Amino acid sequence: MMIITVIFFVLLGAVLGAALGYASSVFKVESNPLVDEIEALMPGGQCGQCGVAGCRQAAEAMVRGELNPNACPLGGQSLTQTIADLLGVSVEMGEEDIQWVAKVNEADCSGCGRCYKACPFDAIVGATKQMHTVISDVCTGCKLCTQVCPQDCLTMVQVEPDTRTWFWPKPQQAATANAAA
Amino acid sequence: MLNLLSRPFRGGIHPESYKTLTNGSGIDRFFWPRNVFLSLQLRNGATLTPLVKAGDSVTRGQLIASGRNDMVAPLHAPVNGIVTGITPHFSSHPSKVKCDTIIIRANSDRRWGETHPQQNYLALSSEQIIERVREAGIVGLGGAGFPTVVKLQFARKGGAHTLVINGGECEPYLTCDDVAMQEYAPEIIAGVKLLMIASGTKKAIIGVEDNKPNALAQLTSAASEDDAIEVRAAPSIYPMGSERHLIKFLTGAEVPTGGHAGMVGVLVHNIATARAVYQATRFRRPLVSRVITVSGKGIGAPRNVEVPVGTPVNEVIEYCGGVKESTSRLLFGGPMMGQVISSPYIPIDKTVGGILALTDDEVKTREQTECIRCGQCVRACPMGLMPFQMAAYARLSDFSKTEELGVNHCLSCGACSYVCPASLPLVQYFQFAKGSINANRLKAQRSATARALNEERVQRLEREAAAKAAAKAAKAAARKARPARGKVKETEND
Structure with a gap:
C-alpha cells in the first residue's frame, strides 16, 4: 500500500514537473535583455538594501528609470558607473566610496x-x-x-584602506578655479 | 627643428639639478642606527612571515622574514642586535597605514653574522647566481623595488639579448648612484658581468647622464677590458632615468605602450642593483643596506650615507646635521617624483634613494590658476600624453575618459606640473585618477567574487535540499520495509 503511494507521488511529481518545464519553454515571457545584463552585474545577495525586494526587481526598476543606478551600496562606484553606461544616463558620483x-x-x-x-x-x-x-x-x-x-x-x-587600496586624494582646487567652474 | 633633432626622445625638461650639494664628498660609511624597523608588508600589499620573535638576538645578515613566493623578497637583519618586538609601525608607504614591523635594537658590532669561503664567482652558473640573488632578497634599487630574481628569470625565459644598466639618475638633488659609480665602479662592472651570466644576455650597455663626468670616467676605465660592456654618456634630460626612455636612447628600440622592456629583448637594472648582485654572489651578503642621498638646503650637512635598511628618517637626519628652521618639506626620493615624509619615524626601505629637506625658497609655492591651454604640458610629457585634458577629466572624476586618454601610461614623472604656468597640480590629479581606477578595479573584483560565491551557495543549498529529501525518502522506505521493528525506530532516528 505504502509503496503504491510513494510511486504515485513520484509519478505525480514527475508529470507535473515535465508539464511545468514544457510550459516554461512554450509560454516563455521575453524579458528585457538589459534587465538580464544588469542583474548579472549585481552581487545577487537579494539583500534589499536598495529598497526593492531583490536584485532582479532592482534591475527592472533601474531600466524603468524608477531607481537610481547608484542604489546598490554593495556594488559601489564601479557598479554604478557600469550600470549608468549601460543605461546611457549620467550619475553624480560622490567622492566617498566607503566599503x-x-x-x-x-x-x-x-x-x-x-x-x-x-x-x-x-x-x-x-x-x-x-x-x-x-x-x-x-x-x-x-x-x-x-x-x-x-x-x-x-x-x-x-574598511580602513591598506597599502593596496589607499591612493592619493584629489588635489585641492584653487578658489579661482572653483569660482570659474 | 634642430632642437627636436638633438633630443633623444620626445618631451622632457631640464630642471635645475642641485647635485653639487652632495656629489663631491663620496660615501659616508660611518653611520650606524640605534634601532631598525623592518616592515612586514611591502608597498604592493604583499606580506612576509616573520621567522624571529621578540627577545631573539639576531646577527647581521640573518634571515628574519620570508615571503610566500619570489615576488616577495625575503628580509635579513641589517644589524646585530635584539628583536625588541613585532608591532604595528609606520611603513614607508605614503598612506600612513601602520603594518606589522620587526623592531631590532642594534648594538655597535658591525660584523656580518657568518662569512662564506670565497670562490671564483665568475665561474658560477646562471642558476647558482639566480639562487644567490634570491636568497639575498635583492630588489630593484632604482625605486620600483621589483624583485631582481623575477626579472632575471623573465629575461632568461624571454630570451633577452641586451642588458641595460641604468645610471641615469635624472632626479635633481640625488647623487647616490653617481657617488656609488665613482667609488664602486669595479664592483658594479663585476655585478654587470654576473647579471649577464644570470640572464643570458650577450651585451651590456651602461647609460650614464653626461652631468656625471667622474662616474663616467671611473666606469669606462673599469669596463675597458670587457668588450661586451659598453659605457655610454646620455644627455641630461629629465626623465632620462626612466627605463623606457633610456632603452630608446641606448638601443633605439621603442618599448610598446603598456608593455615592458622584455618585449624588445632588453633587461634593465639599476647600477646599485648590479653592485648588490655582486655582493650577494661573491660574498653571499644579503641586501641589508643602501646608499642614500641626504640633501636639500634644509639639511645641516648634506651627504651620501650608507644606511642599514629600516633606519628611521630621524636618525639619518640627526646624523647629517639635523634640519634647519627654514625647512618646509621633507621628501623621500627626488623632488620630481618623491613623496612627502609624513612622520620622522618612518623607516627607510630598500627602495628609498634619498631624503630631502627643502626650504621655503626651494619649494616655491605658487598660486594655482586656471588652465590657459598653452600646451606646454603636452610638449613636456615624455609619454606623448595630453596632461591638461586628462587633468580636466580627473577633476570631474570621469575616470573612463581619463583612462581613454592614457592616464595609465603616465610615468608620474611630474614634468607637466613642473612646466605648468598655471601651477596646476597635474601629476597629483593623475596619481588620484590612477589610484581611483585601481580601487574601482579591486572593487569590481570583489563584487565578482561575491557573485560567484552567491551562485555557489544557491547551488549548494539546492544540493543539500535534494540530498535531505532523498535521505528522508530512503528512510521512509526503510521504515516501511521493516514495520515489525518499530521499537528500534528511536535509535534509527538519531
Missing part, C-alpha cells in the same frame, strides 16, 4: 549560526555553538546578518 564589512564581536557570539545561514555570500564561517567570524575580504556589507543576530554582536565597520 563596509560586518564584524562579529567575538566575546558575545553564542554560536547560534543564524548569521551563517543569513549570509548570501558564505562570508561567515563557524560551527554550531562555536564562535563565528566574518571573512572581511569577501563580505559585501549587505547587513543581512546584523538583522538576525540575537546577541546583537554583529556591527558594520568601515
Whole structure:
C-alpha cells in the first residue's frame, strides 16, 4: 500500500514537473535583455538594501528609470558607473566610496549560526555553538546578518584602506578655479 | 627643428639639478642606527612571515622574514642586535597605514653574522647566481623595488639579448648612484658581468647622464677590458632615468605602450642593483643596506650615507646635521617624483634613494590658476600624453575618459606640473585618477567574487535540499520495509 503511494507521488511529481518545464519553454515571457545584463552585474545577495525586494526587481526598476543606478551600496562606484553606461544616463558620483564589512564581536557570539545561514555570500564561517567570524575580504556589507543576530554582536565597520587600496586624494582646487567652474 | 633633432626622445625638461650639494664628498660609511624597523608588508600589499620573535638576538645578515613566493623578497637583519618586538609601525608607504614591523635594537658590532669561503664567482652558473640573488632578497634599487630574481628569470625565459644598466639618475638633488659609480665602479662592472651570466644576455650597455663626468670616467676605465660592456654618456634630460626612455636612447628600440622592456629583448637594472648582485654572489651578503642621498638646503650637512635598511628618517637626519628652521618639506626620493615624509619615524626601505629637506625658497609655492591651454604640458610629457585634458577629466572624476586618454601610461614623472604656468597640480590629479581606477578595479573584483560565491551557495543549498529529501525518502522506505521493528525506530532516528 505504502509503496503504491510513494510511486504515485513520484509519478505525480514527475508529470507535473515535465508539464511545468514544457510550459516554461512554450509560454516563455521575453524579458528585457538589459534587465538580464544588469542583474548579472549585481552581487545577487537579494539583500534589499536598495529598497526593492531583490536584485532582479532592482534591475527592472533601474531600466524603468524608477531607481537610481547608484542604489546598490554593495556594488559601489564601479557598479554604478557600469550600470549608468549601460543605461546611457549620467550619475553624480560622490567622492566617498566607503566599503563596509560586518564584524562579529567575538566575546558575545553564542554560536547560534543564524548569521551563517543569513549570509548570501558564505562570508561567515563557524560551527554550531562555536564562535563565528566574518571573512572581511569577501563580505559585501549587505547587513543581512546584523538583522538576525540575537546577541546583537554583529556591527558594520568601515574598511580602513591598506597599502593596496589607499591612493592619493584629489588635489585641492584653487578658489579661482572653483569660482570659474 | 634642430632642437627636436638633438633630443633623444620626445618631451622632457631640464630642471635645475642641485647635485653639487652632495656629489663631491663620496660615501659616508660611518653611520650606524640605534634601532631598525623592518616592515612586514611591502608597498604592493604583499606580506612576509616573520621567522624571529621578540627577545631573539639576531646577527647581521640573518634571515628574519620570508615571503610566500619570489615576488616577495625575503628580509635579513641589517644589524646585530635584539628583536625588541613585532608591532604595528609606520611603513614607508605614503598612506600612513601602520603594518606589522620587526623592531631590532642594534648594538655597535658591525660584523656580518657568518662569512662564506670565497670562490671564483665568475665561474658560477646562471642558476647558482639566480639562487644567490634570491636568497639575498635583492630588489630593484632604482625605486620600483621589483624583485631582481623575477626579472632575471623573465629575461632568461624571454630570451633577452641586451642588458641595460641604468645610471641615469635624472632626479635633481640625488647623487647616490653617481657617488656609488665613482667609488664602486669595479664592483658594479663585476655585478654587470654576473647579471649577464644570470640572464643570458650577450651585451651590456651602461647609460650614464653626461652631468656625471667622474662616474663616467671611473666606469669606462673599469669596463675597458670587457668588450661586451659598453659605457655610454646620455644627455641630461629629465626623465632620462626612466627605463623606457633610456632603452630608446641606448638601443633605439621603442618599448610598446603598456608593455615592458622584455618585449624588445632588453633587461634593465639599476647600477646599485648590479653592485648588490655582486655582493650577494661573491660574498653571499644579503641586501641589508643602501646608499642614500641626504640633501636639500634644509639639511645641516648634506651627504651620501650608507644606511642599514629600516633606519628611521630621524636618525639619518640627526646624523647629517639635523634640519634647519627654514625647512618646509621633507621628501623621500627626488623632488620630481618623491613623496612627502609624513612622520620622522618612518623607516627607510630598500627602495628609498634619498631624503630631502627643502626650504621655503626651494619649494616655491605658487598660486594655482586656471588652465590657459598653452600646451606646454603636452610638449613636456615624455609619454606623448595630453596632461591638461586628462587633468580636466580627473577633476570631474570621469575616470573612463581619463583612462581613454592614457592616464595609465603616465610615468608620474611630474614634468607637466613642473612646466605648468598655471601651477596646476597635474601629476597629483593623475596619481588620484590612477589610484581611483585601481580601487574601482579591486572593487569590481570583489563584487565578482561575491557573485560567484552567491551562485555557489544557491547551488549548494539546492544540493543539500535534494540530498535531505532523498535521505528522508530512503528512510521512509526503510521504515516501511521493516514495520515489525518499530521499537528500534528511536535509535534509527538519531
